[in-house]
Amino acid sequence: MKVIETVDLNVYYKEVHALKNVTMSMNKNSITALMGPSGCGKSTYLRALNRMNDLIEGCKITGQVLIEEEDAYAKGVRVDELRKKVGMVFQKPNPFPMSIFENVAYGLRVNGIRDKKFINNQVEKALSQSALLDEVKDSLKKSAMDLSGGQQQRLCIARALVIEPSVVLMDEPTSALDPISSAKIEELMFSLKKNYTIVIVTHNIQQAARISDNTAFFYIGELIEYGSTKEIFTNPKHKRTQNYITGRFG
């Protein structure tokens, strides 16, 4: 089942045509890696899916983004409802300066949930899904700022999971982390696949090869090649893709 589909998606930042006619779709419970050199449009694509681009002044979008077959840009779509469905994890771990518990509970509270028992359950579930529960269960009241970088990033993942999105977008989630923390996050993504559809932007070619089911290669705003990761890495159809994955440019 297609959870995400974009049709002729174009994104403009004022005069800059940042994304050109991107048509692609992602299936349920898959991990899709978006890769390409800096400025290729992969992050722009990611941010179009939960409408974070709306926050950028002068950003214009044409074409269609369908999330679970609903047009994300249709009139009457509430951006906050869309973002509940399409969660996001950012490049730099960015927990709020609150307790570990409150960080995770935040998504529930801002969406009007007051039931204490329900919040406790959801927070615990999200922390266990993000493989953080064992490390923090005795210190939920402590400030999230005291966690290590890798723990903070897993906390941010828990924070995104607590409202039970169907899609989780990850914008270079391990690029600010040490290799061991990165490995933990990669492992985590595997287990999250069971319940979520994941799209990850990565600069790390090995990472894309290791974790993703499908890989998309972007170059200067265009989707050059998209297919199963195995296919892309063993038998790329385009010269550019081949050059990129073999490290000839990047």
Next chain:
Amino acid sequence: MISQTTSGKRKRFNQRLMFWIFRILSLSVVGVLLVILSFIFIKGIGVISWDFLTESPTEGMTSGGIYPAIIGTLWLIAGSMIFAFPIGVLAGIYNQEYATWKPLKNLIRIMTNNLSGIPSIVFGLFGMALFVNKLGFGDSIIAGSLTLGLLVLPVVIRTTEESLAAVDNTFRHASLALGASKWQTTRKVVFPIAFPNVITGLILSIGRVSGETAPILFTVAAYFLPKLPTGIYDQVMALPYHLYVLATSGTDIETARPIAYGTALVLIAIVLIINILANVLRNYFGKKFKVK
């Protein structure tokens, strides 16, 4: 061996020279402040006593205390802050977080800057025309507080804006990406992080308000009023104006001179104590919402 070269010597000499120039200049600023403070302290400490702090002036202000002026100044600080702090903070939040239309944002910013450039005596005249006469408050705490409030409004707005601008956008994005509204994001995430710095605006404002003479001259300050105010429509004495009176138009200026220094010392002490309290508050919130 890595030996000394001529160019290396020169480089190190210049480095030392500049370093000492910077050091001397910044120390001289501290020095000036210390000279002023110790001058006031030495000249004023002699008249400070419990009676000086708790009694009214007597014998044409050549003896007695300054109690009514202390109370009056505290009233004016509280009154002007109750007015200016919430309005200034909300205006700052609007301008930094909500105003998306650039021309409007710039207009507000230019106007705010202009407001802070207006001489305080003009605020005094404006306050007299509007609050004292037009709105009929008369010479009163409320007229003086509103006038002082207007005077420091730009300070509060600017510091609020700057404190909010210093909050990393990544926090806003994280909150919005969870389906939070802009208001929830501002109230629960951005403002708490900015709050310790917003308090800086409060501290600056209090310093300004407690020392200003011109704005209260026509709106609230009494030349001599031994009784305490009973409400916001009463006149009060105030420390800066009392100081001005003692130094320029008392009945016997020479005799009153030590009292003038004493008054100045008390004024500085009050501002210092309030600043320390505000700093405690700032550190408390700074620790609570520390970003690492």
